[in-house]
Structures are given as structure tokens and as C-alpha cells.
């Protein structure tokens with residue numbers, strides 16, 4: 001067994017160990033023995049120009065440079081930048097708790113789990129949308145809640161490869177109010 005001392009990884013694969021990538025895929029999309037637990041939603045990525053600068057929305061105030069907060073901007077939805085949305089499938093932990101000095105306190109943010117291959121940055125947002133009873137997005141898409149991504153951590157296991165992404169994101173109350181209004185208005 002001396003050969004294993006220099007190699008931090010044992011190369012034998014018994015086939016019994018869990019493959020976390022495929023476990024995550026089964027969790028999100030389901031398999032022959034598992035019902036899909038993932039929810040469809042949107043990943044909102046701020047749009048950048050060729051030099052990497054974010055594209056500003058005209059609703060930004062010329063004096064303060066702040067996006068308009070008093071009305072719902074249909075172009076940027078209050079971000080102050082243009083963006084694009086992509087459909088994703090996520091698993092969300094709705095009950096995040098932590099212990100603070102012996103007490104249990106609710107986290108100010110929620111935990112999302114995404115596929116390892118997804119390209120996510122902390123400037124992105126996760127959008128919760130309205131789904132029908134079967135989990136299919138209602139058309140036209142109704143945005144329900146916006147979560148501001150705080151951190152995006154890669155969970156690594158087998159040989160150090162990325163198995164899944166762990167995202168911590170905070171609910172943005174302001175947008176939730178706006179979306180309730182606009183969803184009622186347009187649907």
C-alpha cells in the first residue's frame with residue numbers, strides 16, 4: 001500500500017460510492033426511482049458590453065445616477081442595468097437556521113443548490129416564478145420573487161472535481177411587491 005502514500009487519491013473505484021453529480025441530477029430532474037425535486041426558475045444575469053462594463057438603463061437619474069425606485073421600470077425592473085434571463089432548475093432549502101448564542105435564529109438568506117456546470121456570479125439574481133400543479137412554468141411567465149446572490153460556492157468532492165453549486169441568496173422584498181402588482185395588472 002506504499003504506493004498510495006504519494007498519491008493523495010486512491011485510483012480504485014469500487015462502484016459503491018455515490019457520484020454526487022449524478023445524485024444532484026437525479027434530485028433535480030428525477031430518475032427511475034426518484035421523483036424530481038427541482039423547481040424551474042430563472043437566472044438573471046446583468047448584461048455587459050465587450051469591455052465588461054454593465055449596460056446602464058436610461059431610467060438612471062442623471063444627477064444621482066440611481067435607478068428610479070418610485071416606479072416599476074419595465075426594462076431593467078429596478079436594477080439600473082439591462083439583463084438577460086435563463087431557465088434553470090434549482091433545489092431550494094426553505095428552512096435555513098443557525099444557532100446564535102444558544103438560540104436558533106432564522107437566516108437572512110436562503111440556500112439554493114444548482115448543477116455543477118452552471119455559470120453563476122455574485123452579481124446575478126435567482127428569480128422564483130409561478131408554476132402550475134405539475135411544476136411547469138405558467139405562461140406568460142409570472143415572476144414571483146427575486147433573490148440577490150450573496151455567495152456562490154463550488155462543492156468539491158471526488159478528486160476535487162465540482163459536484164454541485166451551493167448558492168446563498170437574499171430575498172429582495174421591494175421587487176416582490178412590484179411583481180405582485182405587475183402580475184395582477186398584465187395577467
Ligand SMILES: [Zn+2]
Pocket residue numbers: 057058059060067068073074075076077078079080081
Ligand atoms: Zn430601468
